[in-house]
Amino acid sequence: MRMYPAAFAYHRAQSYSDAVSQICQLGEDAKFLAGGQSLIPLMKLRLSTPRHLVDLGFIPGTSYIHGNGGLRLGALTRHAAIAASPDVARLSILRDCAAGIADPQVRHMGTIGGSLAEADPTGDWAPVLLATGATVKTLGPNGERSIDIAEFILDAYQTGLQPAELITEIAIPLPPQAGTGHQSRGSARWGGSGGAYIALKRCAPVYASASVAVQLTLSDEATCADARVYLGVLGLTATRVPAAEEVLRSGTIIDKTMEQVRRAVMDIAEPVSDMRGSADYKRQAAGALAKLAVDAALRRARREPVEVSHLYA
Amino acid sequence: MLDAIPRVRISVTVNGRQYVRELEARTLLVQFLREELNLTGTHIGCDTSYCGACTVMLNGQTVKSCTVFAFQADGGQVLTVEGLAKDGELHPVQQAFSDCHGFQCGYCTPGFLLSSLHLLQEHPTPTEWDIRKGIAGNTCRCTGYQNIFKAIRTVAGGENIGH
Ligand SMILES: Cc1cc2nc3c(=O)[nH]c(=O)nc-3n(C[C@H](O)[C@H](O)[C@H](O)COP(=O)(O)OP(=O)(O)OC[C@H]3O[C@@H](n4cnc5c(N)ncnc54)[C@H](O)[C@@H]3O)c2cc1C
Ligand code: FES
Ligand code: FES
Numbered sequence: 106m107r108m109y110p111a112a113f114a115y116h117r118a119q120s121y122s123d124a125v126s127q128i129c130q131l132g133e134d135a136k137f138l139a140g141g142q143s144l145i146p147l148m149k150l151r152l153s154t155p156r157h158l159v160d161l162g163f164i165p166g167t168s169y170i171h172g173n174g175g176l177r178l179g180a181l182t183r184h185a186a187i188a189a190s191p192d193v194a195r196l197s198i199l200r201d202c203a204a205g206i207a208d209p210q211v212r213h214m215g216t217i218g219g220s221l222a223e224a225d226p227t228g229d230w231a232p233v234l235l236a237t238g239a240t241v242k243t244l245g246p247n248g249e250r251s252i253d254i255a256e257f258i259l260d261a262y263q264t265g266l267q268p269a270e271l272i273t274e275i276a277i278p279l280p281p282q283a284g285t286g287h288q289s290r291g292s293a294r295w296g297g298s299g300g301a302y303i304a305l306k307r308c309a310p311v312y313a314s315a316s317v318a319v320q321l322t323l324s325d326e327a328t329c330a331d332a333r334v335y336l337g338v339l340g341l342t343a344t345r346v347p348a349a350e351e352v353l354r355s356g357t358i359i360d361k362t363m364e365q366v367r368r369a370v371m372d373i374a375e376p377v378s379d380m381r382g383s384a385d386y387k388r389q390a391a392g393a394l395a396k397l398a399v400d401a402a403l404r405r406a407r408r409e410p411v412e413v414s415h416l417y418a
Numbered sequence: 419m420l421d422a423i424p425r426v427r428i429s430v431t432v433n434g435r436q437y438v439r440e441l442e443a444r445t446l447l448v449q450f451l452r453e454e455l456n457l458t459g460t461h462i463g464c465d466t467s468y469c470g471a472c473t474v475m476l477n478g479q480t481v482k483s484c485t486v487f488a489f490q491a492d493g494g495q496v497l498t499v500e501g502l503a504k505d506g507e508l509h510p511v512q513q514a515f516s517d518c519h520g521f522q523c524g525y526c527t528p529g530f531l532l533s534s535l536h537l538l539q540e541h542p543t544p545t546e547w548d549i550r551k552g553i554a555g556n557t558c559r560c561t562g563y564q565n566i567f568k569a570i571r572t573v574a575g576g577e578n579i580g581h
Contacts, residue, residue, distance in 0.1 A: 106453050108444055109465075114424040115443035115489055138487075145446075145485045146467050158443070162490055185479070208555025209536065210470060213479035214486065309554030310468050414547075 110148035116159045121167070121244050121273055124159050128269045129246055131157045137271055138162065139181055139219035142211050161271070168216075176277040180218025185209065187217065195279055197405055197413070198300030198320060202233040205302070205415035208309040218272040224342075226261040227312035232337035233302050235345070236318040239277045245270030261341040281322055298322040299405030301398045304337065304415045305390045307381065313338050313415070314381040315390040317370065319398040323406045327358045334366070334399075336391055339376045346373050349395065358403060366399055367392040428492040432457065433501030441488055447481070448472045450488035451498060459499040459528050463557070470556035473529035474498045480536045482555070499528035502535070510573050511535050520569035522560035530556050534570050543574050 116131070118124035128135045134156035138144060147153040161167065167181035172192035176199075187193060187203035194200075206212055206220075206229050220230045221241060231254075239254040246269050257265045266272070280298030304316035316337035324330035332353035334346040348369035352362055376387035394416075404411045429438045432455060439454055451457045451474065460483060463471030467485040474483045475497040476490075502509035508516065511534050521527045530553060537544060537552025544552065549570050558566065 106442075106445070106449055108442065109446070110444040112423040112442065112444055115426045141487060141490065142467070142485060145487065148444075149446075149465070149485075160489070163492075204551075208470070209533065209552060210473055210480045210482045210555045211467070211485075213476075214481050214490075309551075310470075 109151070110145075111151055111154040111156075113155050114157045116157060117163050118159050118161055120164055121161075121271060124161055124164065124271060125244055125246060125269055127159050128157075128271075131159070133268070135159060137222070139216040139222075140183065140214040141219075142207075142215035143219060143223040143225065167273075175279050178217055178275045178277070180272040180274060181216050182218075184212035184215050184217065184220075188212065195282065196237060196277060196300065197411075198233055198237060198302045198318060198402075199277070201302040201413045201415075202229050202318075205229065205304055205306075207311075211310065217275055221257070221275065222264060222266060222272055224258055224260075224262050224264045225312070226341050227338045229302070229304060229313065229316065229337060231258050232316060232318035232335035232343035234275065234277070235343050236300060236302075236320040236333045236335045237277050237280075238333075239275050241265075241272055242274040242276060243270050244273050249273075251276075258342050280320065297406045297408060299402040299407070301401035301405065301411070301413050303394050303398045303401070303413055305394060306415050306417055308417060311381075314418075315339055315374075315376070315387045315394060317391060317394040317398045318343070319395070319402040321353065321399070321402045321406050323403075325357075326407065327403070328356065329353045329358065334370070334395065336370060336374055336395075339374045339387060339391060344373060344375075346370050346395075348372065353399070358399075363396050363399060367396050370395040426489045426492075428489050430488070430491045430494060430496055432496045433498060443487070443489060445488045446484055447474070447476075447486040447488050447491055447496075448483035450491075451483060451496070457498050457500050461525055461528055463525065463529075468557070469526070470529040470533065471526050473532045473556060475532055475536065478539075480533050480555075497532070499531055502531060509535070511538065511569070514569040514572040515566070518565045518569040518572055520561065520566045521558075526556060526558040526560075530558065530566060534566075534573070538570065538573055541574075544570065 136155040138158045169179040170190045170192045171177040184203045184206045241252045241257045300320035302318045304313035318335045320333045322331040332350045334349040336344040349366045352365040371392040374391045376384040378384045426443045427440045461471040463469035472484040541548040
């Protein structure tokens with residue numbers, strides 16, 4: 106039998122704390138395995154050659170979506186489970202993201218925790234979790250930590266995880282719902298939040314060429330109390346676009362605002378030309394995606410049902 | 419360095435039959451199926467997680483078996499193309515692919531059959547978009563996909579799809 110990955114010893118974790126203590130004992134040549142959808146391709150190419158794998162996949166109770174007072178996602182929750190969950194209804198941006206990652210087969214294995222730990226600069230979760238202000242819960246030799254997502258993702262393939270530390274949960278605050286958070290203009294319909302994530306891809310089983318995540322809270326039909334805009338894929342990490350957020354917060358959103366958002370995104374994007382397209386193509390794409398994502402987020406904040414999907418080109 | 423190549427013992431039910439095997443830990447699910455169990459209906463196309471020729475169902479969900487370690491299926495249920503036909507009768511999805519000529523060389527077909535079955539289980543009357551999304555992880559170099567769509571639509575309009 107031809108064997109692609111270098112040989113390794115297999116260790117099955119019974120619990121998170123078991124996984125942490127096993128990896129502490131095994132030392133630097135050991136790695137955690139979740140769905141394997143990033144690690145296995147790397148191991149087959151021998152770009153990664155761990156001597157020991159500690160399998161998190163059989164630990165009970167690690168895949169869940171709890172929706173009480175904020176969303177809590179178990180680290181081993183598969184992309185497909187998130188895409189299908191009714192509990193993410195108030196955060197449609199999560200479904201946009203989960204449903205657009207690769208193809209059904211990859212979504213059936215890949216996990217949100219593995220995705221975050223991998224911190225692939227072209228991964229889809231980072232911009233979305235940044236836009237929604239997520240917190241990453243971890244367990245390590247020194248106990249549990251809660252890390253703000255903005256401090257968790259440090260650089261391409263670099264996270265705030267310490268040796269032998271693992272992700273246990275991702276917590277996402279629920280945005281204000283229409284008519285609850287903000288009371289204004291005598292209408293209970295305003296004050297809602299909406300978000301959207303749109304990526305441009307060449308086809309399903311490849312990573313995106315450009316992507317934009319937008320999460321807005323309205324104080325009024327067309328005025329934003331809060332706005333977060335993140336650009337994915339085009340840098341070493343997801344890039345916040347403060348100029349676009351400022352424009353969105355600065356007054357009634359009209360066609361001109363959308364154009365300013367597009368410009369702000371294009372100004373900050375630093376794409377490089379590669380097989381996914383030229384730098385200019387990607388910059389233009391990011392600008393166009395930003396307009397689409399803001400439009401979808403706005404309409405969702407107004408409670409219009411809007412289906413968003415990744416674009417294929 | 420490791421002294422000897424480490425092995426694992428796994429127990430997997432494939433197409434309803436249980437197998438217990440001891441394997442090198444690094445064995446991929448597709449290698450386990452093809453080379454240990456001689457179930458060569460599952461194909462290897464790209465071997466880089468892209469083409470979906472190696473698609474099988476693991477616990478009711480499609481996976482790319484070239485990108486899954488065999489031990490990840492331990493204790494689980496695997497369905498391969500060999501498990502589709504029953505008592506010498508083609509599965510409705512197979513029959514539809516045959517009737518609609520949903521293949522030419524047939525290399526991609528085992529993977530397409532499993533992905534089609536899964537999408538029909540999720541969307542018994544799929545929209546065009548459901549079909550597109552459902553087979554997005556499978557590549558066919560021959561057909562241009564038209565007849566694959568036709569086959570899937572035929573099953574959707576027809577009998578119950580079993581499994
Ligand atoms: C064909 C293909 C296309 C893809 N396309 C996309 C795409 O479009 N967008 C996208 O975002 N992703 C894409 N992916 C990647 C996919 O989302 C992976 O699921 C994800 O990146 C890793 O998750 P995993 O569970 O498979 O992790 P694994 O591959 O098991 O692990 C990845 C890394 O994280 C570590 N790790 C895993 N879990 C934890 C944990 N809980 N705590 C600490 N460390 C941990 C591992 O040690 C390893 O280093 C694609 C993958 C494939 C094969
Ligand atoms: S052979 Fe597995 S995806 Fe191509
Ligand atoms: S029939 Fe030849 S690859 Fe699909």
